[in-house]
Each structure stands twice: as C-alpha cells, then as structure tokens.
Amino acid sequence: MSVQNQINNSSVVSITVGILSLFIPFIGLILGIIGIVFSRKAVKQINNTNESGKALATVGFICSIVGIVFQILMILGYAAFFSVSSYITI
Numbered sequence: 001m002s003v004q005n006q007i008n009n010s011s012v013v014s015i016t017v018g019i020l021s022l023f024i025p026f027i028g029l030i031l032g033i034i035g036i037v038f039s040r041k042a043v044k045q046i047n048n049t050n051e052s053g054k055a056l057a058t059v060g061f062i063c064s065i066v067g068i069v070f071q072i073l074m075i076l077g078y079a080a081f082f083s084v085s086s087y088i089t090i
Contacts, residue, residue: 010042011053014060021067029071035064 014035021032039061046054 006051007056008042008046008049008051008053010038010045011057011060014039014042015056015063016060018060018063018067021064022070025074026071028067029075032064032068032071035060035067039064 017031017038018035021028021035024031039057042053042057042060045051046057
C-alpha cells in the first residue's frame, strides 16, 4: 500500500469531531475547537507526506466552524431566554 492511497488519520478525526460538534449540545463547542486543530494538523501532514484526505480535512474544518457558531448562538439563546423569563411574573 503506497503512501498516496492512505487517508490521513487526522483528517478522519477532524471530520468526525466536526460533525459531532453540530449535534451535541454545549460539548459541541469544545468538539468544534478540537476539529479545527485536527483539520489544520491534517492539512500540514498531507502537504508533507502526500497522503489523501485533504477534502476530509477541509469539510471537517467547515463543519467545526459551523458547529462552533451554532453552539455559541444556542448558548446565547438559552441565556436570553432565561434572563427574560426571570423578569416575567405571573
């Protein structure tokens, strides 16, 4: 098996963690950061070793960014909801 046919392990981790960051509440923020780190690491390794998986690393990076933004918006939404609901009296 030549090096060109091998998929970089960091790119597989980055896409897996990036997708999980979209769906796991609160922990997804941390997973998104981990996904960004692994995708950048994968791109550097792929450029040095000529392995495949650059597309996986790019998709993992994009999923991680979207997951981070989604998680931040969700946290802000929860904060806004609970801060407004504490002022409402019945």
